[in-house]
Amino acid sequence: MAILQTAYIEEKFGTLQSSHPNVLLNEVRQKGFQAYQNVGIPSYKNEEWRYTPVSNLFKQSYSFSEKISTINQASVNTFRLPDSATANELVFVNGLYNPLLSNIRSAANELVIISMEEAANDIRFSDILKEHLGKSSLYLQDGIHALNTSFISGGVFVYVPKKVQVALPLYIYHIADTVQNPVLAQPRSLIYLAESAELKLVETYKTAGSSDSFTNEVMEVVVAGNAVFEYYKLQNDIAVANQVNTTHIRQIGKSYVHTVVVTLDGGMVRNNTNIIMETPGNEAHMYGLYLLKGNTHADNHTLVDNREPHCFSNELYKGVMDDATTGVFSGKIYVRPQAQKINAYQSNKNILLSERASVNTKPQLQIFADDVKCSHGCTIGRLDEEALFYLRSRGIDAAQAKAMLLQAFANDVIEKIKIESLRGHIETLIVNRLSVQIS
Structure with missing residues (x-):
């Protein structure tokens, strides 16, 4: 059927x-x-x-x-x-x-x-x-x-x-x-x-x-x-x-x-x-991590619609793409004409580990009020070669050094999980993934 x-x-x-x-x-x-x-x-x-x-x-x-x-x-x-x-x-x-x-x-x-x-x-x-x-x-x-x-x-x-x-x-x-x-x-x-x-x-x-x-x-x-x-x-x-x-x-x-x-x-x-x-006065925090392998395609679309004044939002999404994976991030922040005194922040950061991996990112602001503080930004890059060199110079092998840098990159999001047992569970999944994926 x-x-x-x-x-x-x-x-x-x-x-x-x-x-x-x-x-x-x-x-x-x-x-x-x-x-x-x-x-x-x-x-x-x-x-x-x-x-x-x-x-x-x-x-x-x-x-x-x-x-x-x-x-x-x-x-x-x-x-x-x-x-x-x-x-x-x-x-x-x-x-x-x-x-x-x-x-x-x-x-x-x-x-x-x-x-x-x-x-x-x-x-x-x-x-x-x-x-x-x-x-x-x-x-x-x-x-x-x-x-x-x-x-x-x-x-x-x-x-x-x-x-x-x-x-x-x-x-x-x-x-x-x-x-x-x-x-x-x-x-x-x-x-x-x-x-x-x-x-x-x-x-x-x-x-x-x-x-x-x-x-x-x-x-x-x-x-x-x-x-x-x-x-x-x-x-x-x-x-x-x-x-x-x-x-x-x-x-x-x-x-x-x-x-x-x-x-x-x-x-x-x-x-x-x-x-x-x-x-008025609403507060929201949005975090996301996509740590991809194989052929996984992960698309995160987010929206924050500020319909009233004095609202605050903070958004951070991070992605790591390996193999033939695809990451997509599309984030929208709307600020309505009546929604003055808005603070809204949005950031998307990505690391590509493979020549076959790709990412498409599209942070967006649509502001129709004049008394606001809003910002957005995105980055796409590779692992920091200087940081890798520093770790290697301290006797850490290449695979472990890469894993350490990726764990630190992901930790900005994972630390936002307030349920301790869930945070520990996901940290373990990530460590196990990286120990296999990077080796």
Whole structure:
């Protein structure tokens, strides 16, 4: 079954709408499907996808959000992050939330986690969904995002009540079961932090099987006044695991957001990380590291939209490309006319280790206010020969010297991970990678 066939898409959409009748979700899905029909899958002619040929993925035949799976608790154990026994764990299999494989350890009055369908029918949360579900489509108007919205099913709603500081982090595992067939997974989630709430969230991705996987994810996050949201993404999958991931964060009250995205391995990986500052005084920090080998293609698109005055944002993304890898960075900072007194900084730094590796970087500022402090910049280069010579002159061999310099380069991002066990885990992955890659 070829995913690009219109008849196949229409059949699956019609089946979903009739088998999961819900006025709210049906309406959101219908709008998404109309958008998908209008714009289709983006090609290289679309400026936002110029360097990432996502249309090539749609030449593959996929099983569509397959519910039948071989994944069990033993399977999940092989993917678990460190200190998982003291974390809340959500498991998505082929894009569908699986409560039987998940472990919610926080009390129900501290952290609410229910299916999207339950939330739509719950008087406590239905208004939140009506107001906030699907707002990312105002910024992402391509067919990939619309396809996810068209097939919202098996998603999850996470709610942190007012003044609750969730002590345990929330780990989300996205597992694609490709033992039988290639799989297209489309997880969807809506996270809502009420006033003065705090949440740490970690996402990671694994493919169980050797066939191709394509994860097309959309996570929408709403952060109310005085809330604190920490977000971490770790991508370390197999070479035939492809992803288009959107994390759309709206700061609807004066709040604090901190994000770190680390991409180590995979096939074609696209990350859309958007922060929309809708209230004066918002603060956001965005960090990213793409440390690539083989043929991995990693594309990081970021957006900071300053809609109100007195906001602050700081952004640092770093990339290391080896072998025949490709890195892409496109960062946008918008400053609206009414958003005076903005401080916004953006930096992208890249190192090429191979003649076959490449990087495309495009930092952008669009400023329509006159009383702001904004800067952006990018660098592309090789390892510092003087630093290498210095280390070699101290008796350190070439491979170890290169590894030390690359670890130091990556550390500017990794040190921003505030969950100690996660930071240590990623540091170990990087050290192991470099010890093999540079030798």
